[in-house]
Amino acid sequence: MTTPARLAPLLAQYDDATTRLLTRLRGPEHDSGDGTPVAVDALTDAERLWEPVPGAWSVRRHADGPGTGATVLVGAGEWGRDGGRPHPYPPPVTTIGWRLHHVTELLLGRADWTAGARRLTEEEIVVPTDAATAVADLAGAVGAWREALTSVDDAALDEVGRSTYPYGSDGEVPFLEVVWWVNQEVLHHGAEIALLRDLYRAADGGALTGGGGSA
Template structure:
C-alpha cells in the first residue's frame, strides 16, 4: 500500500463526491452573499482599503483575529483554500507559483474563484501523489514555521482536514442562501 496514494485518495473522494459537485452552479450573488452584518469577504479594493491582495479585489482579515472572528462569506472561504491552504503549500513543497495574501490577485467572480480553486487543488493532489513513502516521512521544512520538523504526512492530513472543514462550511452557506427568507 502506498500511503501517499491513500492520503490523496481520501481528499480526492471528498472532492469528487461531495465538495466539488456542491460548488457547481455557484453564482456571483452567492459568492458574495453576507448572511450577517460585518462579514469578512473578498471585495473591491475601494470598498476595503485594508484588504490584502494585488488586484482589483482583496480579501479581508486581521492578525491576530478579533474575538470572536467575523463570519466569512463563500468568497472568503474559497480565497482561503486557494491561497492559504493549497497555494502557499504548493509553492513551498511542489514547485508552484509563490502565493501569499498580499501578492495574490483574488477573483471577482464565482467562476474565477472556482478556476483558481480547481488549479490549486490539481497541483496539491499531484504533489501529494508524487511524495511516495520517503517524501511523506521527510520534515516539512522552514516554510511551515513551528511545524518545520513535522513529517509531510502530518501536513497532508492537516490540509485534508482544512479542505473538508471549509468545504462543509461553504456547503452550509449555500444551503442557507438557497433558503433565505
C-alpha cells in the same frame, strides 16, 4: 511514481472531498453521499458575496477598504480578502467567497512551498472578481496540491520541512501531518460552504436577511 501506502488513504480522501466540493459549486448535480444525484445550480456572484450575518468577512474591492473588524485586504488584483493578524476573537463569520479564496490560497501556497519555488505569498494570489473564476481558481489549486502530493515517496512523508509554507506549522512537523491537516481544511471548509449554500437558498436568495455585497 507509485503512491506510498501511508499516503494512499489520505490522497483518496482528498480526491473525494475536492470532487464533492467542486461539483457542489459547479452543478448541475452532485452526489448526496449515497449515490443519488441531487440537482444544484452553479454558484452565482450574489451567492458568493452573501453575508449570512452583518459584518461578515468577505472578498471585496481594495478601493472599498477592509470589512468590519478586518485591518487589511489581502491579495493581488482589484479585489482582496478581509484579513489581519492577530485574528480577532471571536472569529468573524465569513462568506462563501472568503472561504473559497482561503482554500485556494492554502492549496496553492502549500503546493509552491512543497514542490515549487517556495516563495508564493498570500499577497501575490489574485482574488477573483466573480464566482465562476473563483471556482475555476479553486479547481486549479486542487490540482496543484495533488501534483505536489504525488511527487513524494514514502521517506518524504516523515521529512520535517518538506513543506515550508509560512502561514502554518508546516516547517515544524513531518510532511504526513501537513497532508492530514490540509485534508481537514478542505473537509471542514467544504462543509461550511455547502451549509452556506443551503442557507442562502432557504433565505430566498439572501433576501430574508438583507445580507450581501456588490459584484
